[in-house]
Amino acid sequence: xxxxxxxxxxxxxxxxxxxxxxxxxxxxxxxxxxxxxxxxxxxxxxxxxxxxxxxxxxxxxxxxxxxxxxxxxxxxxxxxxxxxxxxxxxxxxxxxxxxxxxxxxxxxxxxxxxxxxxxxxxxxxxxxxxxxxxxxxxxxxxxxxxxxxxxxxxxxxxxxxxxxxxxxxxxxxxxxxxxxxxxxxxxxxxxxxxxxxxxxxxxxxxxxxxxxxxxxxxxxxxxxxxxxxxxxxxxxxxxxxxxxxxxxxxxxxxxxxxxxxxxxxxxxxxxxxxxxxxxxxxxxxxxxxxxxxxxxxxxxxxxxxxxxxxxxxxxxxxxxxxxxxxxxxxxxxxxxxxxxxxxxxxxx
Amino acid sequence: xxxxxxxxxxxxxxxxxxxxxxxxxxxxxxxxxxxxxxxxxxxxxxxxxxxxxxxxxxxxxxxxxxxxxxxxxxxxxxxxxxxxxxxxxxxxxxxxxxxxxxxxxxxxxxxxxxxxxxxxxxxxxxxxxxxxxxxxxxxxxxxxxxxxxxxxxxxxxxxxxxxxxxxxxxxxxxxxxxxxxxxxxxxxxxxxxxxxxxxxxxxxxxxxxxxxxxxxxxxxxxxxxxxxxxxxxxxxxxxxxxxxxxxxxxxxxxxxxxxxxxxxxxxxxxxxxxxxxxxxxxxxxxxxxxxxxxxxxxxxxxxxxxxxxxxxxxxxxxxxxxxxxxxxxxxxxxxxxxxxxxxxxxxx
DNA sequence: CTGTTAGCGCCTTCAC
DNA sequence: GTGAAGGCGCTAACAG
Numbered sequence: 001x002x003x004x005x006x007x008x009x010x011x012x013x014x015x016x017x018x019x020x021x022x023x024x025x026x027x028x029x030x031x032x033x034x035x036x037x038x039x040x041x042x043x044x045x046x047x048x049x050x051x052x053x054x055x056x057x058x059x060x061x062x063x064x065x066x067x068x069x070x071x072x073x074x075x076x077x078x079x080x081x082x083x084x085x086x087x088x089x090x091x092x093x094x095x096x097x098x099x100x101x102x103x104x105x106x107x108x109x110x111x112x113x114x115x116x117x118x119x120x121x122x123x124x125x126x127x128x129x130x131x132x133x134x135x136x137x138x139x140x141x142x143x144x145x146x147x148x149x150x151x152x153x154x155x156x157x158x159x160x161x162x163x164x165x166x167x168x169x170x171x172x173x174x175x176x177x178x179x180x181x182x183x184x185x186x187x188x189x190x191x192x193x194x195x196x197x198x199x200x201x202x203x204x205x206x207x208x209x210x211x212x213x214x215x216x217x218x219x220x221x222x223x224x225x226x227x228x229x230x231x232x233x234x235x236x237x238x239x240x241x242x243x244x245x246x247x248x249x250x251x252x253x254x255x256x257x258x259x260x261x262x263x264x265x266x267x268x269x270x271x272x273x274x275x276x277x278x279x280x281x282x283x284x285x286x287x288x289x290x291x292x293x294x295x296x297x298x299x300x301x302x303x304x305x306x307x308x309x310x311x312x313x314x315x316x317x318x319x320x321x322x323x324x325x326x327x328x329x330x331x332x333x334x335x336x337x338x339x340x341x342x343x344x345x346x347x348x
Numbered sequence: 349x350x351x352x353x354x355x356x357x358x359x360x361x362x363x364x365x366x367x368x369x370x371x372x373x374x375x376x377x378x379x380x381x382x383x384x385x386x387x388x389x390x391x392x393x394x395x396x397x398x399x400x401x402x403x404x405x406x407x408x409x410x411x412x413x414x415x416x417x418x419x420x421x422x423x424x425x426x427x428x429x430x431x432x433x434x435x436x437x438x439x440x441x442x443x444x445x446x447x448x449x450x451x452x453x454x455x456x457x458x459x460x461x462x463x464x465x466x467x468x469x470x471x472x473x474x475x476x477x478x479x480x481x482x483x484x485x486x487x488x489x490x491x492x493x494x495x496x497x498x499x500x501x502x503x504x505x506x507x508x509x510x511x512x513x514x515x516x517x518x519x520x521x522x523x524x525x526x527x528x529x530x531x532x533x534x535x536x537x538x539x540x541x542x543x544x545x546x547x548x549x550x551x552x553x554x555x556x557x558x559x560x561x562x563x564x565x566x567x568x569x570x571x572x573x574x575x576x577x578x579x580x581x582x583x584x585x586x587x588x589x590x591x592x593x594x595x596x597x598x599x600x601x602x603x604x605x606x607x608x609x610x611x612x613x614x615x616x617x618x619x620x621x622x623x624x625x626x627x628x629x630x631x632x633x634x635x636x637x638x639x640x641x642x643x644x645x646x647x648x649x650x651x652x653x654x655x656x657x658x659x660x661x662x663x664x665x666x667x668x669x670x671x672x673x674x675x676x677x678x679x680x681x682x683x684x685x686x687x688x689x690x691x692x693x694x695x696x
Numbered sequence: 697c698t699g700t701t702a703g704c705g706c707c708t709t710c711a712c
Numbered sequence: 713g714t715g716a717a718g719g720c721g722c723t724a725a726c727a728g
Contacts, residue, residue, distance in 0.1 A: 002500060004705060015715045020707060030713060045496075050469040051408060052705035054399035055720050062469075070449065071428045076419035083418070083451050087458075098465045100448035101418065103431050110435075117446045121398040121410075148393075152350065237640060266644045273646070292585060296614045298621070298646040352721055363699045368723060378697060400721035403704050 012040035063125040064118040070103040078312035085316025108138040125155040125319035131206030132161045159315035171330040179304035179335035180213030188221040190345045192256040197230045198243035200260035240267025255346035262287035262294040280344035299341025360388035411473040412466040418451040426660035433664025456486040473503040473667035479554030480509045507663035519678040527652035527683035528561030536569040538693045540604040546591035548608035588615025603694035610635035610642040628692035647689025
């Protein structure tokens with residue numbers, strides 16, 4: 001039936017052990033023998049049995065990347081960079097890693113499920129991307145699972161989420177607070193005093209930190225926040241549309257809208273347009289992340305650029321052990337304010 | 349060290365076989381025994397060794413989804429739907445499949461590499477999404493690989509690409525030709541006669557079929573195509589920007605631009621705006637796919653809606669054997685013309 | 697219903 | 713530099 005290593009050995013007239021050695025390249029083998037084996041592999045069209053070798057070697061060549069929403073380019077861009085770095089280790093045909101992305105859909109249960117599945121596969125590395133859920137029991141469950149993974153020899157990297165103490169996970173966190181602070185500082189500097197905020201899901205760290213940055217900026221400017229000025233939603237366009245409508249219903253005098261991310265901001269823009277309001281003349285709008293679509297908005301979105309691809313690449317290298325972890329295991333990645341056409345001083 | 353099935357058996361005072369049986373649920377076990385085993389699993393915090401069970405059972409619970417560009421929502425949406433259908437088979441904790449997406453970056457070599465990796469893992473199913481490369485040697489290599497996969501018991505599904513004869517792969521192809529035909533028919537009906545086309549990469553089936561549909565529409569209208577009216581690029585915004593500029597340089601009298609997809613169309617819109625041209629007053633623009641972003645364009649994009657999520661879900665079910673394949677193994681998925689603000693009759 | 701017995705295909709000491 | 717032998721952890725017939 002299916003060709004095994006023993007078949008190759010017979011064909012090449014060597015022992016199975018020798019075939020194994022040339023395939024794994026971790027051992028000296030005479031050049032002539034190697035040639036013969038390689039030829040046999042080719043002729044028989046042999047493909048290693050992954051599970052068998054993983055079992056025997058107690059390690060697998062699988063690496064998992066967890067994302068909250070694979071249809072969102074925010075994650076796609078990171079995942080792409082991570083995968084390129086992990087899978088692209090141009091080596092011999094036998095040495096590649098299977099870098100693989102798993103979509104949790106933002107669900108804590110799915111996240112845990114995938115971590116278990118990856119643990120079961122004895123994955124060599126796991127990268128968790130994007131904001132975490134702050135719900136205490138779940139956070140504890142994830143922390144416990146991460147600890148077990150690292151204990152089992154799996155390298156764990158957190159990319160774009162806060163560090164989790166005591167897990168042995170290397171972390172690249174995004175400076176969401178600083179970025180959000182910069183955005184609102186910018187609006188305040190333009191003269192805005194009544195700023196609505198369309199925040200993300202209340203239970204996610206990303207939302208919390210961005211909201212906190214926003215509030216710090218308001219406080220620094222001596223602006224007292226009105227409870228009506230904040231709504232929560234998801235990280236999608238629709239939430240932006242509905243959020244903008246709701247905020248303007250609550251307080252039509254708002255002169256600016258700070259959105260949880262670019263998709264939300266685009267939704268908000270659509271709502272403003274549909275309400276007959278002009279951007280930025282009537283209302284300024286800001287996004288976050290600087291995804292490709294933010295530049296196609298009319299007017300282009302003022303936002304915070306997060307170096308997603310760079311961060312992903314670095315996370316990938318960390319996961320492969322090809323780059324040393326920062327001293328304390330955690331590094332912060334800063335965003336950069338991109339001022340574009342969607343913000344302007346409020347009218348008189 | 350790490351807990352094994354034997355440990356659980358000892359703890360529960362049953363044989364390893366029994367533990368295996370309750371974990372896999374494919375065999376009758378007394379309720380009391382099952383309880384005992386489950387408790388032991390819990391107390392010992394046991395996690396199945398995936399490679400070992402895959403080896404013994406000669407099947408794995410891994411399913412792969414290949415995409416050309418994970419940062420492109422076109423693939424993200426499909427992958428999300430596929431993964432939900434494959435991974436979400438809410439069963440007991442032991443029965444889930446690891447649905448996993450692999451990003452080929454559109455590279456034929458990567459595609460083959462991932463297929464080999466998946467073959468090595470003895471994947472239960474593989475779904476290939478998006479257009480294929482028409483390059484003959486590569487197409488043959490992929491066909492051969494697919495045949496080997498199906499021979500080895502892996503279920504193979506093609507989603508959004510043409511069928512590959514003799515491989516045993518079930519296919520869901522997109523009616524790119526029909527969709528493109530409808531778009532250009534629409535423009536022609538509006539009165540356009542000089543229509544530029546920003547096509548995708550020349551070597552991909554998606555590009556070919558869309559181009560063919562476009563040309564059929566032109567031919568049907570008795571419009572003789574000018575060779576200057578077509579440029580090729582990638583499926584991204586930038587290609588759209590540059591393509592639009594190039595086409596207008598070649599022939600400033602064009603009154604409409606047909607783009608390879610929505611991203612390309614958005615890029616073209618940006619180029620037109622930057623050139624001081626109004627959409628659709630000066631130039632009409634059309635996209636393809638109807639991604640979420642297409643509705644945020646100003647004006648909203650006339651495009652062809654492809655039911656990506658539905659197609660993905662169906663592909664996922666086919667991959668799981670939860671839905672019967674169409675009679676001849678191939679089904680065509682049609683797109684729907686969405687007429688929006690970006691197209692209009694040309695000015696006098 | 698449950699225990700026993702063989703492997704699944706490969707890696708890895710150990711000898712030669 | 714190469715072969716021989718044991719075992720990785722689990723499943724799948726068999727018996728009972």
